[in-house]
Amino acid sequence: MTAPAPAPDPAPGPVPGYAFDNDSVHAAEQHGCLAAAYDPATTARLERTGVGPGWRCLEVGAGQGSVAAWLARRVAPSGRVVATDIKPGRIPAVPGLVVLRHDIVRDPVPEGAYDLVHARLVLSHLPERRAVLARLLRSLRPGGWLQVDEFDAAHHAALLPADPAARDLYTRFQRAKADVLRAAGGDPEWGRHAAADMCDAGFTEVDPLPRVELWDAGSAGARLQAHHTRHLRDRLVAVGMTDEELARVRLLLADPAFRASSCVFYTVQGRRPAA
Numbered sequence: 269m270t271a272p273a274p275a276p277d278p279a280p281g282p283v284p285g286y287a288f289d290n291d292s293v294h295a296a297e298q299h300g301c302l303a304a305a306y307d308p309a310t311t312a313r314l315e316r317t318g319v320g321p322g323w324r325c326l327e328v329g330a331g332q333g334s335v336a337a338w339l340a341r342r343v344a345p346s347g348r349v350v351a352t353d354i355k356p357g358r359i360p361a362v363p364g365l366v367v368l369r370h371d372i373v374r375d376p377v378p379e380g381a382y383d384l385v386h387a388r389l390v391l392s393h394l395p396e397r398r399a400v401l402a403r404l405l406r407s408l409r410p411g412g413w414l415q416v417d418e419f420d421a422a423h424h425a426a427l428l429p430a431d432p433a434a435r436d437l438y439t440r441f442q443r444a445k446a447d448v449l450r451a452a453g454g455d456p457e458w459g460r461h462a463a464a465d466m467c468d469a470g471f472t473e474v475d476p477l478p479r480v481e482l483w484d485a486g487s488a489g490a491r492l493q494a495h496h497t498r499h500l501r502d503r504l505v506a507v508g509m510t511d512e513e514l515a516r517v518r519l520l521l522a523d524p525a526f527r528a529s530s531c532v533f534y535t536v537q538g539r540r541p542a543a
């Protein structure tokens with residue numbers, strides 16, 4: 269089986285260009301919320317490619333590896349899944365899964381090696397995302413599939429409670445978070461541009477699917493937002509939020525009266541041209 273060459277050295281501390289950190293005490297909560305909120309939508313769309321026994325797959329920026337483990341079960345017994353991350357320590361050892369420390373921007377990627385490549389909430393963090401799309405295209409066999417799953421965080425709406433101050437606080441928090449992600453080189457709205465960028469990179473049959481859900485107290489989406497107040501605390505304070513405001517955001521997200529429309533979650537599929 270072909271796998272990307274691993275990066276030579278472990279990367280200690282926060283990685284420039286990525287606002288979160290898999291070594292943070294908050295990473296388990298982050299990845300747990302992402303899996304609870306988005307694995308069903310991600311895997312439902314991956315199924316549509318026909319991924320099954322014998323397929324060779326690459327999961328880029330696998331996080332805690334829940335999608336990579338799902339893929340490994342799908343392609344068993346003869347297929348293989350390579351799960352990569354700049355900090356791969358949270359990816360479990362699963363039969364059929366090869367785990368690599370690998371930077372998708374800088375480390376070598378084998379050409380024509382995969383039937384399916386998947387990356388969720390990775391490329392939006394990378395200023396080099398368009399170059400990465402070109403690398404991922406080349407990594408696929410002719411006719412192979414890419415699926416990227418990304419947010420458009422421009423769409424966020426607190427609906428309840430009716431108190432304007434509470435809804436204004438929520439809006440300011442979401443704007444501050446977008447500022448934090450942009451300052452780190454990310455594009456929190458990239459979900460809406462992913463399909464066009466995939467067309468420009470040379471993918472065919474590009475098929476974007478947007479999805480919006482209700483976030484209320486206790487939902488995985490609301491828990492993910494509360495987690496952001498902790499994981500990104502220093503960066504949020506640096507762009508003007510106070511600890512007192514962040515504490516009020518957490519109270520709001522836990523309020524049984526709270527309801528918000530989520531940001532838009534796009535799953536975008538495309539294929540390497542067959543010829």
Ligand SMILES: C[S@@+](CC[C@H](N)C(=O)[O-])C[C@H]1O[C@@H](n2cnc3c(N)ncnc32)[C@H](O)[C@@H]1O
Pocket residue numbers: 286288290299302303328329330331332352353354355370371372373387388389390393394
């Ligand atoms: C927001 S998390 C998403 C994790 C997982 N894909 C999910 O959706 O549950 C982004 C992941 O991408 C990884 N990452 C960031 N920059 C990367 C890079 N240049 N190459 C590979 N992985 C990267 C991070 O370490 C992190 O695990």
